[in-house]
Amino acid sequence: MADLGDNVTIPEFSCLLQMDPYLKPYEKDFRRRYELLQKQLFLLEEAEGGFDQFTRSYNTFGVQRRPDNSLYFKEWAPAAEALFLTGDFNGWDKFSHRYTKKEFGKWELILPPKHDNSPAVDHNSKLKVVVHTKEGQRLYRISPWAKYVTREEKAVIYDWVHWDPPQKNRCMKTTCTFSPTSLRIYESHVGIGSPEGKIASYNNFTTNVLPRIKDLGYNCIQLMAIMEHAYYASFGYQITSFFAASSRYGTPDELKQLIDVAHSMGIMVLLDVVHSHASKNTEDGLNRFDGSDSCFFHSPPRGVHSLWDSCLFNYSSWEVLRFLLSNLRWWMEEYHFDGFRFDGVTSMLYHHHGIGTGFTGDYSEYFGLQVDEDSLVYLMLANHILHTLYPDCITVAEDVSGMPALCRKVEEGGLGFDYRLAMAVPDKWIQILKELKDEDWNIGNIVHTLTNRRYGEKCIAYAESHDQALVGDKSLAFWLMDKEMYTNMSSLIPMTAIIDRGMQLHKMIRLITHGLGGEGYLNFMGNEFGHPEWLDFPREGNNQSYHYARRQFNLVDMDHLRYCQLYAFDRDMNRTEDKYGWLAAPPAFVSARHEEDKVIVFDRSNVLFIFNFHPSKSFQDYRVAVEAPGKYKIKLDSDAAQYGGHGRLDHNTEFFTQPEPFNGRSNSIQVNTYGITFCDL
Numbered sequence: 001m002a003d004l005g006d007n008v009t010i011p012e013f014s015c016l017l018q019m020d021p022y023l024k025p026y027e028k029d030f031r032r033r034y035e036l037l038q039k040q041l042f043l044l045e046e047a048e049g050g051f052d053q054f055t056r057s058y059n060t061f062g063v064q065r066r067p068d069n070s071l072y073f074k075e076w077a078p079a080a081e082a083l084f085l086t087g088d089f090n091g092w093d094k095f096s097h098r099y100t101k102k103e104f105g106k107w108e109l110i111l112p113p114k115h116d117n118s119p120a121v122d123h124n125s126k127l128k129v130v131v132h133t134k135e136g137q138r139l140y141r142i143s144p145w146a147k148y149v150t151r152e153e154k155a156v157i158y159d160w161v162h163w164d165p166p167q168k169n170r171c172m173k174t175t176c177t178f179s180p181t182s183l184r185i186y187e188s189h190v191g192i193g194s195p196e197g198k199i200a201s202y203n204n205f206t207t208n209v210l211p212r213i214k215d216l217g218y219n220c221i222q223l224m225a226i227m228e229h230a231y232y233a234s235f236g237y238q239i240t241s242f243f244a245a246s247s248r249y250g251t252p253d254e255l256k257q258l259i260d261v262a263h264s265m266g267i268m269v270l271l272d273v274v275h276s277h278a279s280k281n282t283e284d285g286l287n288r289f290d291g292s293d294s295c296f297f298h299s300p301p302r303g304v305h306s307l308w309d310s311c312l313f314n315y316s317s318w319e320v321l322r323f324l325l326s327n328l329r330w331w332m333e334e335y336h337f338d339g340f341r342f343d344g345v346t347s348m349l350y351h352h353h354g355i356g357t358g359f360t361g362d363y364s365e366y367f368g369l370q371v372d373e374d375s376l377v378y379l380m381l382a383n384h385i386l387h388t389l390y391p392d393c394i395t396v397a398e399d400v401s402g403m404p405a406l407c408r409k410v411e412e413g414g415l416g417f418d419y420r421l422a423m424a425v426p427d428k429w430i431q432i433l434k435e436l437k438d439e440d441w442n443i444g445n446i447v448h449t450l451t452n453r454r455y456g457e458k459c460i461a462y463a464e465s466h467d468q469a470l471v472g473d474k475s476l477a478f479w480l481m482d483k484e485m486y487t488n489m490s491s492l493i494p495m496t497a498i499i500d501r502g503m504q505l506h507k508m509i510r511l512i513t514h515g516l517g518g519e520g521y522l523n524f525m526g527n528e529f530g531h532p533e534w535l536d537f538p539r540e541g542n543n544q545s546y547h548y549a550r551r552q553f554n555l556v557d558m559d560h561l562r563y564c565q566l567y568a569f570d571r572d573m574n575r576t577e578d579k580y581g582w583l584a585a586p587p588a589f590v591s592a593r594h595e596e597d598k599v600i601v602f603d604r605s606n607v608l609f610i611f612n613f614h615p616s617k618s619f620q621d622y623r624v625a626v627e628a629p630g631k632y633k634i635k636l637d638s639d640a641a642q643y644g645g646h647g648r649l650d651h652n653t654e655f656f657t658q659p660e661p662f663n664g665r666s667n668s669i670q671v672n673t674y675g676i677t678f679c680d681l
Contacts, residue, residue: 015412016408032373060072062144069117075145076144076319085129087125123164142159142241142284144242158240180219182581186525187222188213191232193209194553202258208553212556214267217573221268236272273343276345298314314374321381325381340394349376359402395417395419403415407419418458420457464527465524466535470534476509477502480501489562521574523570572636588604592624597617597619598612626668
C-alpha cells in the first residue's frame with residue numbers, strides 16, 4: 001500500500017493487471033506515475049497544508065473584499081519589475097497604487113475602504129494591472145484570476161470588471177442531489193441556443209432550451225464556451241479568462257440561475273473545461289502576463305501548439321498547478337457545476353500532442369518518453385482531488401488515443417476519469433455515409449466500431465457532436481438528405497426516396513449508437529431533430545454572419561414539418577432507456593451481424609434490439625436469438641408512423657420464444673423486420 005496523503009491509500013495494481021494482462025510489462029510505468037502523484041500530494045501537504053486550501057486560492061488571488069470592506073489584491077508575476085493597479089477608482093492613474101513585492105514572485109496591494117466605509121473599487125467598475133518589466137516595458141494586463149470581463153461594442157480588447165454585487169442581489173444556488181446511473185448528455189452552446197441571428201443569452205437558455213432538454217429525456221447538459229474567450233468563432237476553445245463566465249451571454253448570476261433551474265429539473269450540468277491550452281492573447285489573456293514567455297506556459301517551442309496556434313501550460317510549475325486546480329474548484333463551488341468534460345486530453349498526454357501521429361493500439365504508444373508525465377500527473381491529481389472533495393462529480397476525457405486505464409480510478413492505477421468519449425464512432429458513421437453505397441455497408445465493421453472499447457472503462461457514445469456540425473463538415477441529417485431538407489421535409493407531401501432513406505437511417509444510426517456504443521450517450525443540440533445545414537460562427541470569411549450560428553428550434557414547432565417526427569423518436573428513445581437502463585447495464589451480447597441480410601441483433605438489459613439496414617429487403621418470420629424465455633412485445637419501432645415511418649408493424653403482436661438455441665442464445669423468436677424492431681419481455 002502506498003500512502004498518498006489526505007487519508008488516501010493506493011493498493012497494488014493487481015486488479016488492473018488481472019483485467020488486462022498485456023499491461024504487465026508496463027507495471028513500472030504505472031508505479032513511477034504513482035510515485036510522482038504521491039510526491040505532489042506530499043508537497044501539497046508540506047507546503048500548503050493539503051490540497052483543500054491550495055485549491056481555494058481564488059479566495060486569496062485576484063481581488064478579495066475583506067470583512068472591513070478593504071480590498072486585497074494579489075498576483076503572481078515572477079518576471080515583473082513592478083506592478084501597479086489602475087482603473088475607474090483612481091481616474092486611471094498608472095502609478096498611484098503600487099503592489100508590494102513578496103517572495104516567490106508574488107505581489108500584494110491593500111486598498112482601505114472609502115470614508116463611507118464602502119469598498120474603494122465599486123461593483124461593475126473597470127480595472128487593469130500595470131506591469132513594468134525588467135526591460136522597461138509598461139504592459140496593461142487583466143488579472144488571471146478575474147471573475148468577470150466584458151468587451152464594449154466594436155471594441156477588440158476585453159476589460160477586467162470588478163464583480164462584487166450587493167449580497168442581497170446574489171443568486172441563491174442549489175446543489176445537484178442526484179447521480180444518474182445512465183448518463184444522457186445534451187451538448188449545448190448557450191450563444192447559438194435561439195433561432196434568431198444573434199448571440200443568445202443565459203436567460204434564453206433557461207427559459208426556452210432547458211424545457212426542451214427535459215422533455216427530450218436528457219439528464220445531463222454539457223455546456224460549451226462558458227469560460228471567457230475573446231474570439232467567439234473559437235467555439236470557446238481559446239480561453240482568455242479562466243475564472244470568468246462569458247459575459248457575451250449575460251451576468252454570472254444569470255448563469256447561476258440557469259444551473260439552478262437545470263438542477264430543479266433533475267438535470268446535471270457539466271462544464272466543458274479547457275486546461276489543455278490557452279489563447280495567445282496578451283492584453284486580455286494569460287500570455288506574457290508578467291512580460292516573459294514562461295509565466296504560465298512553457299517557453300517556445302515547447303509552449304506553442306503548432307496546429308491550434310495557442311499556448312501550452314507548464315504543469316510542472318507550482319503556481320500553474322495552483323491556478324488550474326483552483327479553477328476546477330471555483331466552477332464547482334461558485335457555480336455548482338456537477339463535473340467536467342476535459343477538452344484536448346490527447347494533446348496533454350503526449351509531447352507530440354497527437355500531431356502527425358496515428359494510434360494503432362500498440363501499448364508501447366502509451367508509455368515511454370513520448371508521454372508528458374507532468375500533464376498526465378496533473379490529470380491524475382485533478383481527478384483525485386475532484387472525486388475526493390465531490391464524490392458524485394463526473395469527469396469525461398476527450399481522448400482519441402485510447403490511453404489504457406484512462407477511466408480507471410486513481411486508486412486502481414488509472415487516471416481517474418469516469419468516462420471517455422468514443423470518438424471513433426461518429427468518424428465511422430461519417431465515413432460510411434460519405435464513401436459507401438447502402439448495399440456495401442460492412443455490418444461486422446459497424447458492430448466492431450460500436451463495441452471496440454476497453455473493458456471496465458466507461459465510454460460516452462455519440463453518432464455526432466459539435467465537431468461534425470462545424471463548417472467544412474455536415475451533420476448526419478445533411479449528409480443523408482442534403483438540399484432536399486430545404487424543400488421536401490413537409491409531411492403534407494409524399495416523402496421522396498431521399499427523405500425516406502434519410503429519416504429512417506437517422507433514427508437507426510442514433511439508436512444503435514445509443515444501445516450498443518457505450519455506457520453513456522451524447523447528442524449535440526439540434527441534431528436530435530435533424531438540424532439542417534452546418535454550424536459557422538461570425539467571422540471575416542462569412543461577413544460576420546450569424547445565419548449559421550443558431551439552432552432553429554422553430555422547425556420542431558411546425559407540426560407539418562418532419563423535424564418533429566425525428567424529435568419525437570429521440571425523446572422516446574431516451575425515455576425508453578430511462579425505463580430499461582441499458583446504458584448502465586453490462587455490454588450487449590451481439591447474436592447476429594449478418595452481412596448479406598444487413599441485420600444486426602443484440603440484447604442488453606433484458607431488451608432485444610433488431611436492426612435491418614438492408615436498403616431494399618424486409619424479412620418475414622426472421623429468426624433471432626434471445627436468452628430469456630417468455631413473451632416479447634414491441635416497445636419502440638422506428639417504422640412507426642409518428643416517427644415518420646410507414647407503420648408496417650402491429651404493436652399489439654405478442655412474440656413467444658421457442659426453446660430452440662440459436663446464435664449463442666438458449667431461445668429464439670421469429671419477427672418481421674422493417675428498420676428497427678425493439679422488444680422487451
